[in-house]
Amino acid sequence: MWGKVQTVGTITEFINKEATLGTAASFNELLDWALHPVEQTKEVGANIAYEKIEPFLDIICVMSYPLASVIITMAGLMYIVSFKEKSISWLTKTSIAYVFIQLLPMLTKAIIQMLVV
Numbered sequence: 001m002w003g004k005v006q007t008v009g010t011i012t013e014f015i016n017k018e019a020t021l022g023t024a025a026s027f028n029e030l031l032d033w034a035l036h037p038v039e040q041t042k043e044v045g046a047n048i049a050y051e052k053i054e055p056f057l058d059i060i061c062v063m064s065y066p067l068a069s070v071i072i073t074m075a076g077l078m079y080i081v082s083f084k085e086k087s088i089s090w091l092t093k094t095s096i097a098y099v100f101i102q103l104l105p106m107l108t109k110a111i112i113q114m115l116v117v
Contacts, residue, residue, distance in 0.1 A: 042116040057105045068098040
């Protein structure tokens, strides 16, 4: 059973070059939407604009966790060393900033959708 190999086709037969699954929106689509707003719907333009911004938002979201962890750890050490007011300030500011950064993709999408209407 394990020793038999069965070939079902080549990789080129498996991969369809015409498929667009997983591809990002091109800059030409965004430019076409900007130049011909009557032909293209506003929702398509908003989705294209968000798709252009989304990778940068993902990078910011991923980087926020380690940075917030380091700052909160430093604030905890400052609290132990008797810098209580400064450490509480760091904790609250870092927590609020971290939550805001995690909500940033959702807020950006909502703002873009509101601008479309």
